[in-house]
Amino acid sequence: MKLLTIGALAASAGVHVETVRFYQRKGLLPEPDRLPGSIRRYGQSDLERLHFVKSAKGLGFSLEEIGQLLKLADGTHCREAAELASRHLASVQARLRELHRIEHALQKQLEACNSQQGNFSCPLIDSLRELITVS
Incomplete structure (x- = not known):
């Protein structure tokens, strides 16, 4: 692989400079390093490392x-990496539980909204107002 400029490296990895x-x-x-009078050049290992970072970011x-x-x-260091990934997985699972709680609360509020007919106070807006006063 030829050496890449920062722009070419970024483009190859699908990120911005x-x-x-x-x-x-x-x-x-x-x-x-920058050679005197030239620009920095990146190699295959830099591209692979950038892909690694991007992949890990994609997993949160x-x-x-x-x-x-x-x-x-x-x-x-597979054991240490697995421990780190295990902690990350636990964090992801906790966030998912919280998102499911939010999903169910919103579904309940939408059902209450959709069951209303006529000019009634909106149950969703009312419950959000209650949360503001409680907080």
């Missing part, structure tokens, strides 16, 4: 977690 720079500032992607890992995974990426 500013995303590459952001990941560099966060320590997730190394910033290659935080940048901190991704940094930890990158430190474990040599293949000899």
Whole structure:
């Protein structure tokens, strides 16, 4: 593979140039040296690392977690990576439970709204007003 400019690297990974720079500032992607009078060039390992970060982000890992995974990426730390993924999975499951609770509450409110006929006070708006006064 030929060496890539930051723009070509970003395009190859399907991200913006500013995303590459952001990941560099966060320590997730190394910033290659600049030869005198030239621009930085990125190689295959940089592209693979950028794909890794993008994939991990797609699974909802935080940048901190991704940094930890990158430190474990040599293949000899599977147990530690699995523990990190296990904690992340528990967090995802907790968020899903909360989203299901929200879904059921909204369904109940919509059913109440849809059962009303005529000029009645909206049950959804009323319940939201109650939440505001309770909070």
